[in-house]
Amino acid sequence: MIELSSAGLARLTEAYGLANTPEFLYRRLRRDEVTLNLAHDYSVCEIVESLKQRLSVMSKDVITVVTIYALLVSLTYKDFSEVDAELKKVDLSSLDWGHSIWSRHSREQIATHIIILPGYTPRPISIEPSKAGNSSLIIAR
Amino acid sequence: MLKRCWLFGRKALAALVSSLLRMFRQNGKMERLDQAVDKGLLMQTMASSDIPNYQVKEISQFERNQFGAYERKFGTGVEIRSEATPLYNCHGLTFGSRRTGIYDPSVVELILKDDAYVDVPEDRVLPGDIILYIGEDGDIEHSGIVVTTPSKDLLRIPMVVSKWGKYREILHLANKCDYNFSNVRYCRMKL
Numbered sequence: 155m156i157e158l159s160s161a162g163l164a165r166l167t168e169a170y171g172l173a174n175t176p177e178f179l180y181r182r183l184r185r186d187e188v189t190l191n192l193a194h195d196y197s198v199c200e201i202v203e204s205l206k207q208r209l210s211v212m213s214k215d216v217i218t219v220v221t222i223y224a225l226l227v228s229l230t231y232k233d234f235s236e237v238d239a240e241l242k243k244v245d246l247s248s249l250d251w252g253h254s255i256w257s258r259h260s261r262e263q264i265a266t267h268i269i270i271l272p273g274y275t276p277r278p279i280s281i282e283p284s285k286a287g288n289s290s291l292i293i294a295r
Numbered sequence: 296m297l298k299r300c301w302l303f304g305r306k307a308l309a310a311l312v313s314s315l316l317r318m319f320r321q322n323g324k325m326e327r328l329d330q331a332v333d334k335g336l337l338m339q340t341m342a343s344s345d346i347p348n349y350q351v352k353e354i355s356q357f358e359r360n361q362f363g364a365y366e367r368k369f370g371t372g373v374e375i376r377s378e379a380t381p382l383y384n385c386h387g388l389t390f391g392s393r394r395t396g397i398y399d400p401s402v403v404e405l406i407l408k409d410d411a412y413v414d415v416p417e418d419r420v421l422p423g424d425i426i427l428y429i430g431e432d433g434d435i436e437h438s439g440i441v442v443t444t445p446s447k448d449l450l451r452i453p454m455v456v457s458k459w460g461k462y463r464e465i466l467h468l469a470n471k472c473d474y475n476f477s478n479v480r481y482c483r484m485k486l
Contacts, residue, residue: 167361172460172473174384175400178436216355250398 156196156204158221162188166220176251180258183227192224193231201225201232202240209248219249226252230259336395340409347402348395351381354461362462368473374466381461388458389425389438400434403427412482420445420481426455427482428474437474441481442466 158166169182183189192201205225208218226246229237238260246252335348362379386397390406397403406412415424422442430436439457449468458464459472470476 164361164364167358168364170460171358171361171462172365174386174438174458174460175398175430175434175436177400177430177432177434178474181431216357254399 176254189228192228342409372471377464385458411485413485415481427480429478
C-alpha cells in the first residue's frame with residue numbers, strides 16, 4: 155500500500171483542516187509536491203488499487219482520509235480517459251468531497267473550442283479543391 | 296401479578312426498541328468515512344430555496360495536533376475567538392449563524408442571489424458587511440464578517456471574524472489567513 159511521508163501528511167492535513175470547500179482542498183493538494191510525486195512514482199493501477207484499499211476501511215482516521223484525497227488528486231496528473239475509466243469502478247460515495255473533486259477536474263477536460271452561434275445553423279457546402287487545406291470546411295453564411 | 300408482568304414486558308420492549316434505534320443511528324454515522332456526519336438542518340433562503348448543509352461532529356487528535364502550526368504561522372495579528380470545532384465552517388458562520396456547515400460554493404452563490412446581497416465598494420464597507428474570498432477558479436473559497444471599517448492606517452485592510460475550516464473562529468486582518476485575499480468582494484443585503 156502506498157504510504158505518505160509524515161511531513162507531507164502534516165501539510166496535507168493542514169490543508170484539509172482549513173478547507174471550507176472541495177475546490178480549495180483540490181487546489182491546495184494539487185499544488186503540493188506530495189501529489190505530484192505520487193503521480194510520478196506510481197502508475198494509475200497502483201494508485202487506484204491503493205485508493206480502493208483505503209476506501210474499504212470504514213474508519214474515521216484522518217490520516218486515511220487525507221491519504222485518499224492525496225491519491226485522488228495525484229490521479230489528476232495522469233491521463234484523464236484512463237483514470238476516468240478506472241474511477242468509474244471505484245465507489246467514492248463514502249468521501250464527502252470525492253465526487254466534487256473528480257468532477258471539478260473533469261470539467262477542465264471539456265473541449266472549449268466549439269462555438270455555437272445562436273440562431274445560426276451551419277450548412278456545409280462543397281469544398282473547392284483549390285481552397286481545401288488540412289482543416290478547411292467552408293461554412294455558408 | 297399479571298399487571299406487573301405486563302408493565303415489565305412493556306419496559307423491556309421499549310428498552311429494546313431504544314437500543315435498536317441507537318444502533319441504527321450509530322451505523323448511520325459510520326457510513327461516512329470523512330468524519331461523523333449528521334444530516335443537515337432545514338434551512339432556506341429568503342426566496343424559499345433549500346440550503347444544503349451538514350454538521351461534522353468529530354475532529355481527530357491528529358488534526359488537533361496540526362492546529363499548533365496555524366498558530367505559529369499567523370501568530371501576530373490574529374485573535375482566537377473560540378475553540379476548534381468542525382460543527383460549522385466559514386460559510387456556516389457567515390450565512391448559517393454558526394449552526395452548521397455550508398460546503399458548496401454554488402450554494403453560497405444561491406444565498407447571495409436569493410437574499411439580495413449587493414457588492415459594496417471598498418471605501419464604503421461598514422462593520423457587519425460580509426467579505427468573500429474568491430478562489431483562483433472564481434469560486435467562493437472563504438467568507439467572513441467585517442468588524443472594523445477598512446482605514447488608511449491599515450492600508451484599507453479591515454478586521455474580520457471568520458471560521459477557518461474545522462479550526463477556530465478567528466478575529467484577524469483580512470489578509471492574515473491562508474485564503475486568497477488578492478481577490479475579495481464585500482457584500483451587504485439590500486433591504
